[in-house]
Amino acid sequence: MQHIYLDNAATTPMAPAVVEAMTNQMQNDFGNASSSHWFGRTAHTELDAARKTIAQSINAKPDDIIFTSGATEANNTAIKTVAHAMASKGKHIITTAIEHPSVLESMKALEREGFNVTYLPVSETGELELADFDAALDDDTILVSVMMGNNEVGSRLPIKAIGERLVDHQALFHTDATQTYGFYYIDVDALHVDFLSTSAHKINGPKGVGFLYRRPGYKLLPFMNGGEQEKKRRAGTENIAGIVGMAKAVSLLTPEVKAKHQADFYGFKQQLLKQLDDAGIDYALNGSLKPDNPNHVLNMWLKGLSTYALQTNLDLAGFAISGGSACTAGSLEPSHVLIAMFGKDSPRIGESIRVSFGTYTTAEEVQAFGVALIKIANRLHARAKK
16 A cells, blocks of 8 residues: 655654765764764864754755754744843733744743743734734734744744834744744844744754854854753764755755645645545635745635544555644643634544645545545545444
8 A cells, every 4th residue: 555645744754865975974973072083074074064054954054053852942942042041021922823832842841930921922823913913912922933834833923013113122032943944034133033943854854953043143042951062052973964964955955946836735735625526525724825824834624524433444545644742742732723713622633633734745645545535534424424
């Protein structure tokens, strides 16, 4: 049986060029970048080259890139260290109700320490109203953390508009760009962000590596204690192979490639929805079809059909999809994103699936998925009527 992967918002397969770059590094340049001998200097040269490649991708300087184990560590580092460093100026933090768990759990930890966190609501399309942000911002606000694009429903949040509002405010601005870094041109200066997080495994790079951008002039307090790696900003021996792989993945994401992915994935959405419309499947979108959204994510409510039944039957048919964030896989907890959009009593909470496209997704695979989904939906509906 052929297995088709449509869960790219959870993770992506590594590009062959990434595997090759990492293999070469591990076989030939295995030194510790902190060592002063030839092996260490060689590794450090690779580290510097990767830092430069990644910095250029967001119009930053190499010194402003801090390598981490992924976006979860980067999010925790930015949020917690900024909150503690700024605590003397205020205790108020603003975020949204649809952030990634690594952001929301960091906020809960800070609340237990006495910080006051505002969780901004979103509309039924998963979008943030700037009026709500304006109403929440006050003189006590020290940090704003808003994701650039949502991982469950593919909504895009107004990062540039928020950044402009904070130019003359004391609050520092962090954005989790994990689901958008591979699809948009990002200029941290134009967006007025102070911190930006992302992970390599969402862009056909390796798992276990990511980075945190830190605006020049802000001295980041170490999140972990240890050695003096990353210029005393992040202790621990650098994962050179992973960093080299991430830089290779970034180098493959030219502006032309990003634009093509956005166009292709928008086409895949339209193709799949047309199949469902033609077959008379009763569904509704969770989110919207705006062309400038992160188009790799498509979240649908299949009315009357449980998420578990759909996932199980699609898996048995050879299709990998999700019921929401992979970070809560195996959990019986409902999607906090859908709850924020529709309320905890909405039938959408237990009857929705997420399909997410990637670099290697083809129109033929989307077509085959549509055929299988229609067949399974009709079978489940027929079974329910008996």
